Amino acid sequence: MEGDTTTRRGRRLRDRLPLRLRHHWKPVATLGLGLAAMVYFLGDARISPYVTSSSRVEADGITENVGGPVDLYDTSVSHSIQLTYQQTDFDKMMKEFRDDGTKDYIEADLVIDGVYLNDVGIRLKGNSTLMSLRGDKGMPGGGRNLPDAPQGAQAGAPGGMGGFGGMGGMTQYDLSEKKPEELPWLVKVDEFVEGRAYQGEREISLRPGSNGQVPLNEALSLSLIGKSGQKAERYAFTELRVNNRPTATRLMVESPDTDYAEDVADGHGVLYKAKAGGSFTYRGDDPTDYESSFKQLNKKGSQDLEPVMKLIKWADRASDEEFARDLHLYMDVDSLAAYLATQNLLLNFDDMAGPGKNYLLWYDLDTQKFSVLGWDYNLTFSGDATAGPKDSISNLPQQAPSRAPEGKPDATLGGMPSGMPEGLPSGMPGGMNGKDGPGGLMGHVLKTRFLESDAFEDVYLKAYRALYQKFYRSGTAVEELQSIADQARSAGAGSKELDTAVTQLKTTVTDRAVALAEDQQVIG
Numbered sequence: 001m002e003g004d005t006t007t008r009r010g011r012r013l014r015d016r017l018p019l020r021l022r023h024h025w026k027p028v029a030t031l032g033l034g035l036a037a038m039v040y041f042l043g044d045a046r047i048s049p050y051v052t053s054s055s056r057v058e059a060d061g062i063t064e065n066v067g068g069p070v071d072l073y074d075t076s077v078s079h080s081i082q083l084t085y086q087q088t089d090f091d092k093m094m095k096e097f098r099d100d101g102t103k104d105y106i107e108a109d110l111v112i113d114g115v116y117l118n119d120v121g122i123r124l125k126g127n128s129t130l131m132s133l134r135g136d137k138g139m140p141g142g143g144r145n146l147p148d149a150p151q152g153a154q155a156g157a158p159g160g161m162g163g164f165g166g167m168g169g170m171t172q173y174d175l176s177e178k179k180p181e182e183l184p185w186l187v188k189v190d191e192f193v194e195g196r197a198y199q200g201e202r203e204i205s206l207r208p209g210s211n212g213q214v215p216l217n218e219a220l221s222l223s224l225i226g227k228s229g230q231k232a233e234r235y236a237f238t239e240l241r242v243n244n245r246p247t248a249t250r251l252m253v254e255s256p257d258t259d260y261a262e263d264v265a266d267g268h269g270v271l272y273k274a275k276a277g278g279s280f281t282y283r284g285d286d287p288t289d290y291e292s293s294f295k296q297l298n299k300k301g302s303q304d305l306e307p308v309m310k311l312i313k314w315a316d317r318a319s320d321e322e323f324a325r326d327l328h329l330y331m332d333v334d335s336l337a338a339y340l341a342t343q344n345l346l347l348n349f350d351d352m353a354g355p356g357k358n359y360l361l362w363y364d365l366d367t368q369k370f371s372v373l374g375w376d377y378n379l380t381f382s383g384d385a386t387a388g389p390k391d392s393i394s395n396l397p398q399q400a401p402s403r404a405p406e407g408k409p410d411a412t413l414g415g416m417p418s419g420m421p422e423g424l425p426s427g428m429p430g431g432m433n434g435k436d437g438p439g440g441l442m443g444h445v446l447k448t449r450f451l452e453s454d455a456f457e458d459v460y461l462k463a464y465r466a467l468y469q470k471f472y473r474s475g476t477a478v479e480e481l482q483s484i485a486d487q488a489r490s491a492g493a494g495s496k497e498l499d500t501a502v503t504q505l506k507t508t509v510t511d512r513a514v515a516l517a518e519d520q521q522v523i524g
Contacts, residue, residue, distance in 0.1 A: 060258055060300065062202070063195030068115045072199050073234035073254065075487050081206075081252070082111040082241045083122060083185075094177045097124060098134050105191050117198060121191025125184040127276045127356065129208045132175050133183075173208055181240050181248040184208040186255065203255035206240065208378060210248040212497025214488050216481070216505055219251055221346050221377035223480045228470045230338060231264055231373050237491035249493035256360055256375050261298035264373070269364045271297040271373075272308055274357040280444055282316040285309065294361070307363045311370060315445050324455035331446070332364075333459055335371035340447060341389070341464040343374065345471055347512065349393050350379040353444040372446075385511035389464045389521050390451055461521060468522050472513040481506055 070077050085108040096102040105121035124130055175183060185206040190196045198204075209215040214237065225232035233254035240250045254260060261271035274280075278293025287305045294308055311330050318326065327333060339359075343351040351374065352359035358376035363369075383394050450456050471477050485502045488494075516522045 060298075061195065062197045062200065062259075064193070064197070065200060066115060066117060066189075066196065066198045068113050068199055070113055072113070072201060072204075073236045073252075075236050075483075078490060079113055079236055079238035079252070080111075080241075081113075081187075081238050081250075083187075084109045084111075084243055085122070087243070090177075090180065093123070094133075097130070101134070105188060107192060108187075110187065110189075112198065112204075115198070117189060117196075119192040121188040122185050123188075125186040125205055126208060129173065129184055130175065132173070133177065173213065179245070180242040181245045181250075182210045197259070200259055201254065202259055203257045205253045205255045207251045207253055210240075210250055211493050212495045212501060214249050214493050214498070215251050215378045216484055216488060216501060217381045218253070218377045219484045219487075220477065220481050220505070220509075221348070221380040222253070223484065224346070224471050224477060225342060225374070227476065227480075228342070228467055230342065233260070233375060237487050237493070239492050247492060249488060249491045256297065258298045264362055265364060267298075268366060269362055270299050270303045270307070272305070272361040272363070273297055274352070274359050274361070276356050278357065280312055280315070280446070282309075282312050285313075297360075303363075303365075307368075307370070308361060311361075315449070320449070320453065323449050324453050327450070327456075328369075330370060332367070332369050332371045333456065334463065336446070336450060337456065337460045337463040338467065339372040339374060340450065341460060341467050344387065344389060344391070344393060345464070345467055345512075345516075346377070346380045347383055347385065347387065347393055347508075348374075348377060348380045349382050350376065351393075351447075353447050354379070381505060381508045381512075385508055386515040388519055389461060465522060465524065468516055472509075472516055477509045477513065478506065481509060 070079075072079075085106055089106040093104060093106050096104060103124045105123045107119050108122045110117045110120045124133075173182075177183070187204040187206065188202065189198050189204075190202045196202075207215055207218060219235055219237075222232045222235050226234075233256065235251060235253045238250055238252050239247045241247045256271070256273055261267070261269075264271060273295045275293055275295060278290075280293070283289040287309065290305050290309060290312075294305060296303070296305060314326070314330055315323070339352075342348075348354075350356045350358050352372060356376060358374065360373040360375060362371045362373055364371070384391075387393055451460070481502070485498070488498060
């Protein structure tokens with residue numbers, strides 16, 4: 001497995017075919033014949049799939065679960081990952097991504113904590129984070145051509161993310177295909193070997209940021225959320241080697257996938273992942289019209305998107321009075337309060353109302369109610385540490401007003417924060433310019449209406465105060481940061497750059513704790 005394996009085998013004619021076609025030609029051929037038959041017999045008839053079964057069975061089961069010497073996300077031990085692939089496959093993948101944004105899997109061999117797995121799939125992971133690879137202007141995490149930050153914006157930047165600039169806490173990773181060990185990757189263990197998993201995991205996410213820029217803030221956020229009793233992805237730091245390149249310290253995080261969904265509330269529910277390019281907008285009663293906004297992660301075949309459609313339809317049409325009266329029929333109100341309080345306490349700019357739409361909807365099949373779960377916390381601890389419980393979280397230290405002037409975007413709606421460029425980069429996901437209204441990419445109707453309704457103020461502040469105690473007043477945030485910094489150093493990230501990042505993040509955490517301790521809404 002050592003060294004560059006670009007000569008490991010010759011490029012036969014079959015190797016020139018796309019990887020997916022090469023491995024799955026039989027299903028593709030069968031599908032083609034089936035489609036041809038449908039077109040012939042059905043003509044232009046429209047078919048809308050509906051599934052109403054409440055089956056607990058997961059169709060996409062694990063048939064080969066590979067074990068390992070240590071738990072994949074054990075933060076007390078050292079981890080290592082090695083990826084080996086053919087350079088020609090990588091070059092082709094990068095060309096396709098530069099040309100049209102395609103992020104297809106390529107084959108690679110994986111050695112994880114000494115365990116060898118052949119023919120895993122790897123692909124680039126992220127949206128705005130990867131924009132610098134395409135030469136585009138970026139939004140959170142990727143762009144290098146954004147306006148300079150306002151005076152003092154650096155002070156509130158998230159520690160551990162390095163390369164600060166742009167707009168306050170947004171990180172500008174200097175990504176390059178010449179340094180694949182620093183690229184954000186999604187490793188899919190079963191992409192080319194059906195039914196295979198490693199310790200029950202079929203996907204592993206290698207998050208943006210490496211070495212001195214490894215995202216301590218994301219690890220801290222996940223740790224605090226998990227300790228509060230809320231669902232959070234597991235994580236650990238690891239040394240990563242790609243082909244014969246130098247090693248890099250990376251944060252690996254559990255990926256929200258089928259197996260993650262089956263671990264929520266004993267798996268008796270359906271998990272839906274919001275897509276970055278989608279919106280929480282009512283589009284009618286055809287489930288296929290929502291597939292660009294939500295991805296169903298589990299129970300495919302026995303469940304569908306109908307519950308999400310009903311929730312969106314109700315939220316779209318309910319009056320303020322109906323929203324306050326009937327929200328509990330659709331949502332676990334305590335869960336929603338805890339989610340929103342958590343995002344505010346952790347200064348997360350990119351939550352369910354942010355540009356990345358980083359949230360999951362969990363539909364409980366017993367209660368038939370939704371809960372909101374978070375994921376992707378690389379923009380936490382960003383912006384104004386003095387933000388109050390109902391202030392919008394901007395990536396800028398100068399806090400936008402909670403209510404904007406008449407006719408302007410409402411900050412509580414997640415409107416574009418002050419300081420944003422007037423002309424957004426081309427190619428940004430739909431809805432960024434507010435075309436979808438409150439359900440667009442810079443806002444979310446559930447968050448907005450919940451926080452603006454007097455009916456939910458008590459339940460929200462109750463959740464907020466309880467989480468404040470667990471995160472800050474207890475001293476847990478500072479203690480966990482020290483532990484996380486030690487974990488990163490053990491994985492090889494020790495450097496002056498990392499030390500500076502730890503100091504910056506500790507300052508933000510401390511400032512946040514001090515500000516909240518003086519807020520009457522928080523301390524009662």
